[in-house]
Amino acid sequence: MTNIASPDIIYTKVDEAPQLASVSLLPVIQSFASAAGVSVGVKDISLAGRIIAAFPDNLSADQRQADDLAELGELVKNPNANVIKLPNISASAPQLIAAIKELQDKGYAIPDYPENPKTVAEKAIRNRFDAIKGSAVNPVLREGNSDRRAAVAVKNYAMSNPHSMGEWVPDSKTVVSTMSSDDFFSNEKSVTLTAEQAGAARIELVAQDGSITVLKESVSYSAGTVVDATFMSGRALDLFLADQIEQTKAAGVLFSIHLKATMMKVSDPIIFGHAVRVFLQPVFDAFGEKLAASGVNPNSGLGALLDQVADMPEAEEILAAIAAVMADRPALYMVNSDKGITNLHVPSDVIIDASLPALIRAGGKGWGPDGAAADTNCVIPDSSYAPIYDESVEYFKETGAFDPATAGTVQNVGLMAQKAEEYGSHPTTFEIPHDGTVRIVLANGDMSLTHEVVAGDIWRSASTKQAPIEDWVQLAISRQKSEGCQSIFWLDESRAHDAELLKYVTPILAAAAVSDKFQILTPRAATRLSLETIRQGKNSIAVTGNVLRDYLTDLFPILELGTSAKMLSIVKLMNGGGLFETGAGGSAPKHVQQLMQENHLRWDSLGEFCALGESLKFLADTKANDKARVLGRAVDRATQDILDRNKSPRAKVGQTDNRSSHYYFALYWSQALATQNEDQTLIAKFAPIAAALAENESQILEELASNEGSPADLGGYFLTDVQKTEKVMRPSQTLLRILGEL
Structure with missing residues (x-):
């Protein structure tokens, strides 16, 4: 050839x-x-x-x-x-x-x-x-890692032709709600692998009788890799969702759930399915076996469920039960009010990094079933990154919307090379089939990453290699030198994964004699400081992990430019x-x-x-x-x-x-x-x-x-x-x- x-x-x-x-x-x-x-x-x-x-x-x-x-x-x-x-x-x-x-x-x-x-x-x-x-x-x-920012021409145009911003009022009922325990954030464990631990590992589920199910036969890790393991309790998730539905109804606002079912293609559709099931709990209590026998999978959303129910012999009875439950529940945030497409219809319809910035830009308002804008309970089950949205909502309640004509800009240097962090976790994410202990058995037999789980829990592991981490820090140093503006590592030392990253970050900054050029802040604190910085017309560089890279390069551009589709996004391949x-x-x-x-x-x-x-x-x-x-x-x-x-x-x-x-x-x-x-x-x-x-x-x-x-x-x-x-x-x-x- x-x-x-x-x-x-x-x-x-x-x-x-x-x-x-x-x-x-x-x-x-x-x-x-x-x-x-x-x-x-x-x-x-x-x-x-x-x-x-x-x-x-x-x-x-x-x-x-x-x-x-x-x-x-x-x-x-x-x-x-x-x-x-x-x-x-x-x-x-x-x-x-x-x-x-x-x-x-x-x-x-x-x-x-x-x-x-x-x-x-x-x-x-x-x-x-x-x-x-x-x-x-x-x-x-x-x-390679990400260098993402507003192009000069785009930023100039946005300042000369500012987009509309919704009005924020102090008594807005819009809130961000998240789990306080038993989620991915709170259950996370993380280690940086030594040369002895590197090599082929396996992920096992050990039942209470000692029998072993191999969830993943061979996972290859190199020395210096940061490996995380965590889980979300299915029972805790259901209790949280049920409580949020009740709180939403009492507050008289819209109910919405915000996930990333496309990127987190194993875990988030399962979480979405929990939301559909809990929202329609009386229906599943009454008809669960028949729905399952007809192939109904709540993970596919309310839209698919309704289509499948329509073909069932009991369609009239079940649809009436669904209508009764929907009438008793809080109103749902809508994807398309005219067509009756709700937040729960399709898992890929409400993607958190697009839906929440748009809602924040609109003054905290979402569209309800009546086609009118309304305050919303924004439910983000896992608390790992919910604080950035919660802090944004609280900040704008206190200060009101800023003016895009005078706002500065937040650039981003994102760690994403070689499937870094959670976005590379798809092959190592599992819905637990039975009670037991999940453990990662490393090449040398070490088992420091273990969790006690029960059937229905969602367990996942992610990894981040040493070379991408080091390249990410060097890219941040280069961008800070070029821009000369405020630069923040969005890392929380109380989070297991971030604590391991900091073991790389701080020595590299010190060796380059630039430690004084960077701040290291939790995502919540970094959100508030960045918003205040750009309100003053100044610029900031957010140095973040992979998920925050994705979230922030929608959040800030949608606030600054009105859209995230016009960003300059350069991946400097390693x-x-x-x-x-x-x-x-x-x-x-x-x-x-x-x-x-x-x-x-x-x-x-x-x-x-x-x-x-x-x-x-x-x-x-x-x-x-x-x-x-x-x-x-x-x-x-x-x-x-x-x-x-x-x-x-x-x-x-x-x-x-x-x-x-x-x-x-x-x-x-x-x-x-x-x-x-x-x-x-x-x-x-x-x-x-x-x-x-x-x-x-x-x-x-x-x-x-x-x-x-x-x-x-x-x-x-x-x-x-x-x-x-x-x-x-x-x-x-x-x-x-x-x-x-x-």
Whole structure:
């Protein structure tokens, strides 16, 4: 086989609105990049693509496709890696099942998802699917730590055009509620492994009669790895939820639960299922056996439950019982009031890092069943990170909302390389089948990580390797030196895991003689100080672990910028390459719905623009391509022009949409290249392109908007038809002709 060189830049094919947008944007990127001798390739990490790659057995030759995620997993370990990563679906079970059905309907012989596998074959199929569920992509690609911040152009625009903020009042009834004992935080144990302890370990459940069930046969740990183990009591969780339901009803506010069922794909769907069951406890008490016999799994949510009940012989009786319980319970926070979709309908519908910042930005208000905004009890069962939201709510009650026009910014340096911390815990998370003792038996026989558990408890272990920790601290030192602003390690010495991290952090800071440049604060204290800092118009760097990286890079941008989709996100890969991420995708499904109904896509590609500029400048450094640097700098100018001239997509038909925004990006990018003086060859190439794009503005915009207001046929949702999608997303032949001239 001929060995074909990898493209200079890899652009990822993903899902939903970001993928549709890339169909429009990629011709612009590839055409412009070619003028600098830069090749841009595509790798498919979409949910549908990953399912197809995982099940080649019964597929025809033309249906099969390579495992692009595995290929990218190797590429990101290469010093020349340069990947632009768009937000992909981190699939919950309902999303995975929906994608499977769509593929089956298209003629792909993909097996059904075994909800309750019994045979060896079913368990093998389930294992393949479980490798696709949740955050399957990010841990593979993130071979480096995170440097995430608002791009200068985006921050400038946000301050000049501040978004609306809800009004906070001191007597707001909105609260954050969390467990005070028997949760993951309180039960956590943590050790840093010695050379003797490193190697192959196993996780066992020892029953009361001494019999041993091996939960995980072989887990490989290297010396210096921080290993954590903890559990959440199922009984304590149920008591907590029942109490919160009663307190919510007494307070007269909305009930909401906030989890991360996509990233924490084993533990959080189970917790979500507990919430569904406890909320409908009288129904399960009366009909539990019949519901179980019909395959009802509360972990899949209220929506799936209602669908399954509708097909049962006892449907009328059970639905009446559900209606009676719902009428007696507190009103639920709604995902979509118009469609009756509640907080408990789908586990992936209410993702904590998107839902809570939006609620805080709105003055503590959530949407109720009546379509009106109301105060809310925000229930976060595990108390590990609940304090950041609790402190934010209390802070704004005391001070009122701040002004985005004058606010500073919180940057983030996040520890996430090589599956660091809880987000890498999926293979070592278990719902306990029977009472006993869970223990990790290390390579030398040590068993310092043990817990007494009972059936129904949720036990998990996570690990963080030494090299990523050290790289994270060095990245923090570098960023602090560059910015010169307040810098805080968000670490709680009373938490077992954080205490182990501090054994690395403090000596490294001391050795670099920068201990005085950093503060070390608990997440609660760091939240208040950071909010007060940015209220004063100053900046702060939050140096955090993986989950807090995820949470804070939504919380602060949504407060400062109105959105987290426009962040500059650079992953400095540990072997020297670069991974450039483009922002969050939480609103993508609603965008796709609008496109399919009205042929108007309001997805904003600003995150892609920011990532592209950094990718090109990084390429210039790694491959000594000065033309790529010129292109990258011109991207920055074009991005600023998009903002300054108000050419970002807007919400309604007839306004600028994603495709017309891409036209203006191409126009401004070409104009920047045609007028810069660094490279006469590029000036000569882009002057006629800029002129042609400007001269044909009316024609191009008319072609782009030719079908707006009418339904758009994409030929699918998870796996769209290529030709139909290109017809929808590339409707201007004039624009394509001009790009072709490059």
